[in-house]
Amino acid sequence: MNILFLCTGNSCRSQMAEGWARALKPEAFTAWSAGVETHGLNPLAVRVMAEAGVDISGQRSKLTTDLPEGVTFDYVVTVCGHTNENCPYFPAGTKVVHVGFDDPPTLAKTLTDEAEILTAYRRVRDEIRAFVEGLPGSLETDGS
Template structure:
């Protein structure tokens, strides 16, 4: 099963989802992530994923059109509202599913304490991890 996690800037939530999927589901899913824009990899996302033993430091922020053209996605998961509203057309069998997660950079925008900031990223990381653990079962019950 080929799965794409799509977010606005492919910097945080979609990268964490790809990391979780590659770590937890490497034998059943081929995971990718992309954005409708590129914002670079968020260093806080890299930090909190490393805390659970998942290295996303080598990931790059990319656009959908940067992905190999021959990949047919079985499932495209939009992880933020903006990406869901601006989701490009995927021909063929692709199923589009929206599972919105809070945006850690937005929630942490006014914070200065590093631990408080990372706690926000950890919460979202864990929520994304829980969702990824449910794949692909969750796709069978959604329409």
């Protein structure tokens, strides 16, 4: 099955979800991620994923229009509220599920201590991992 993780800027949460799905569920899913905008790959997301043994450094921030032509998605998972509200149209047969996760850059915005900043990123990383570990069953209920 093809699964797309969709977020506003495709820089952090959707990238983590793609990385986890590729690492934990390669037999069940071909995973992709994209955004309604592109903000570049977040270096702290790359760092905390590497700490967990998942290398996402080769992924890139992309729009849904940058995905390969002809790929149809069985599932589209929106991982932030903005994208859930502004989700692009997907053909009938694609199940769109919203599972909101906190935005690590927003959580870290007022923090100055690197350890606290990384703690915020790690918390979201681990929440996304738990969601992906529950796939495909976690797709059967709307997480909004």
